[in-house]
Amino acid sequence: MHTPRLSTLLLQPVKRLPEFVSPLLIGAAVLFLGLAPTRTAFAQAQQDTRQAKQAMFPSPSEALLRELEAIYKDIHANPELGMQEFRTAKIAADWLRKQGFEVTEKVGGTGVVGILRNGEGSTVLLRADMDGLAMKEDTGLPYASKKEGKDPSGAPSPVAHSCGHDMHVTWLMGVTRMLAEHRNNWRGTVMAVFQPAEETGVGARAMIDDGMVKRFPKPDVVMGQHVMPLRAGQIGTRVGLLLSMSDSLEVKLFGRGGHGSSPEKTVDPVVMAAASVMRLQTIVSREVGISEGAVVTVGALQAGNIGNIIPNEATLRLNIRTFDEKVRETVLGSIRRIINAEATASNAPRPPAFQEGTRFPPTYNDKVATPKVVDALKARFGADQVGEIVPASASEDFSWFARAWNVPAVYWAVGGTDPKLYDELAREGRTNEIPSNHSPQFAPVITPTLSRGIEAMLAAAGPWLGPQSR
Structure with missing residues (x-):
């Protein structure tokens, strides 16, 4: 997808909502304009650091990150188009079973739902989309996709993970491992949803039409995140209308x-x-x-x-x-x-x-749930790493889940551009040269993007899964 550039807004507080700018093509995906983290005083940063140290979950271990990096590269090299994610779905389902989740496969075609119950408390739905795009990758990476598939019309087509859904899958796999290994730190129920066909906009509805609302627990909140060509580690979201x-x-x-x-x-x-x-x-x-x-x-x-x-x-x-x-x-x-x-x-x-x-549908972030998520993310990473963004002319089918159950939803962006590259291009006013989602050159840096996405989703779920939510 075509992504408007964010460098100028990364360096200053949000004072007003900018004008709507360049379009983003379809795809869940997903997506954002104008991240503008708010600068904080030294004392606030110190307080944020102390709060992060008291987080419900530790940072992922180096061993886990190495394991997940290998999985990410494998999924990246083997993308699958919407409703054809058989291999990716099996990887997710097998992983969930190893973590002790109750697993249901073939939901709405190739969707996977994992349930982990851990005592009384809230139910949180965490979603990742799995599908790739009918396009050729041109990143030059050693794990670049060389796969071919068939597009919806049946015509042969190259396939690439040029929107970052491979990172989304790997993030959620890391989150489920952390939840399973640190059960003493939280209470409630987690529903991990690996969704097919976001790019074509049919995946979420297919899962819902397959009886998802009746077959699985009603969540108290639905959450999702998307990797974007922001500076790696930066996070952005907003209350209210987010996506068109x-x-x-x-x-x-x-x-x-x-x-x-x-x-x-x-x-x-x-x-x-x-x-x-x-x-x-x-x-x-x-x-x-x-x-x-x-x-x-x-x-x-x-x-x-x-x-x-x-x-x-x-x-x-x-x-x-x-x-x-x-x-x-x-x-x-x-x-x-x-x-x-x-x-x-x-x-x-x-x-x-x-x-x-x-x-x-339009994507709205709930006015009550979103501030809780923002506070949790700032406590984890520091206020200068989490900023407000403005509505974007991109679209997602993520919100169908929240609409189906009539529950709050929160969605946010996580940066994936190499910090040194981003800073260099920002100084030169050349951030438009950073490959964006749906570009054949789009490829997030693995470090620190992988660990940041895992920690962000865990932190965001914290207000519903922590002791205070019981």
């Missing part, structure tokens, strides 16, 4: 094909499609104000396969991001009006065919 809604749309335009030497005898769907794409770019700015936070992206235009043949059809695939339901309705209506009008102007033999795809 997302709609996918496929449009087929119909023409009348013929020889490339005689275009006047045809109705050219390529020209029709190209004109539509250009006109669609005016929706945001001419019909919807840019401050209203809409994004319209045409990610694919497919037509024909040879230069001297005008095809009969052209296909557009669109992604739309909005933060407000009324704005969403306006944008979707404008898209239909513009494409239909271009077809009429081209004298198309039949109207365009519109097919709606996956819809992602």
Whole structure:
């Protein structure tokens, strides 16, 4: 996914919410603009350090981190597309069993749910997504993916973990080991959810449709986190609206094909499609104000396969991001009006065919649960490591779990960019060069990203699992 840059906001406190900026493509994922950690006085930092030392869970041991690093590299080198995560799901399920979890496999297809009961107390759902992307990796890493799979249409495609879901899986595996090994430090029930198909937006709903609400305990809170190209170790979240809604749309335009030497005898769907794409770019700015936070992206235009043949059809695939339901309705209506009008102007033999795809809900962080998480993260890492972020035009299906049970949800970002590289590029004003999620060069540094994500999820769950929550 395309990730807006955060370097300028990393160096100063948040004073106001910035304007909505560049779009993020689909994917759970996931995702954020404008991390701005708040600077603290020396005394506050000292207090935070003392609190961290009194944390419920110690830092992961070097032995555990080495074990998890090997697992991470293996998953990274062997990515699987949504609803095809058979190998990854087995790794997660086998791991959970070794930690003493009650394990249920094949939930919603390839989903895995692990339950660890440890006395009376709250129930916390911790989620990690497992799927990779239909794209080729270009990181040059010794454990880079060389795998190929089949995309949803059945066409062969390279596969890569270019959004960080391999890190998410490894984080949650580390968390479950720590929970199992330190049962004396907490009480309650933990539900570890390894979810398929976040990138296509169908995984969470598939698990819910498979009876998840009835089959497993109702959580008191749902939590998730995403690795981002922030400075490694930095954490960002916010109360309220965090991520946008997302709609996918496929449009087929119909023409009348013929020889490339005689275009006047045809109705050219390529020209029709190209004109539509250009006109669609005016929706945001001419019909919807840019401050209203809409994004319209045409990610694919497919037509024909040879230069001297005008095809009969052209296909557009669109992604739309909005933060407000009324704005969403306006944008979707404008898209239909513009494409239909271009077809009429081209004298198309039949109207365009519109097919709606996956819809992602907006992601909201609960106004009561989120401050608890933020306080716990600051106590663990220090206030200068945890900052507020602003709503982003990216989307996630994570919140379907909270919606299904009608319980609070909290979601946050964890930085994964090498600190030395990040600081160097920040000084030079070149943080736009850092590969972001969905880039073929995206690859988080393992240290300290791996340990930070494990500790962050454990710390975030602490207010519900600690002695004070009994």
